[in-house]
Amino acid sequence: MRERGDDVPGALRLYEGRRKGRAAFVARRSRLLGRAGQLENGLLHALRNAVVRAMPLRAQLRQLDRILGHEA
Numbered sequence: 001m002r003e004r005g006d007d008v009p010g011a012l013r014l015y016e017g018r019r020k021g022r023a024a025f026v027a028r029r030s031r032l033l034g035r036a037g038q039l040e041n042g043l044l045h046a047l048r049n050a051v052v053r054a055m056p057l058r059a060q061l062r063q064l065d066r067i068l069g070h071e072a
Contacts, residue, residue: 026067 039045
């Protein structure tokens with residue numbers, strides 16, 4: 001709010017603009033992982049598990065950091 005003084009509506013618009021893209025990313029990622037986690041087809045289930053097992057730890061952590069490592 002320091003950037004805009006006492007302009008509360010302006011500060012809220014600024015906040016909304018800064019969070020909108022990240023919130024959309026988190027929502028898309030959540031839907032994708034939810035669908036992948038609920039696979040019932042045995043072949044797709046096995047394929048998903050193989051891909052996750054083969055993914056290097058560094059790549060897994062990088063993906064987590066995009067969500068958990070966010071600085072407000």
